[in-house]
Amino acid sequence: MTTQALEALIQDGIKGLPPENLAEIADFVYFVRKRVLHPEAFAEELRGLSLRAELKQLSRDEEAHLEAEFDVA
Numbered sequence: 001m002t003t004q005a006l007e008a009l010i011q012d013g014i015k016g017l018p019p020e021n022l023a024e025i026a027d028f029v030y031f032v033r034k035r036v037l038h039p040e041a042f043a044e045e046l047r048g049l050s051l052r053a054e055l056k057q058l059s060r061d062e063e064a065h066l067e068a069e070f071d072v073a
Contacts, residue, residue, distance in 0.1 A: 014025060035042045
């Protein structure tokens with residue numbers, strides 16, 4: 001498919017969708033653009049998200065450990 005045909009397919013596909021779905025599609029479009037046009041920034045953002053998720057999990061694990069350690073039931 002040509003670029004023009006793909007753009008037309010996308011435009012036709014989003015016609016009539018509710019605003020919340022259009023917002024979701026816009027998020028995806030900018031996600032793809034960032035990944036393609038700025039791969040270093042995209043990779044850095046992913047590393048940051050991964051680190052935050054790991055720290056959150058570590059905090060939950062520590063909390064569970066402390067609760068179990070001091071459980072007097």
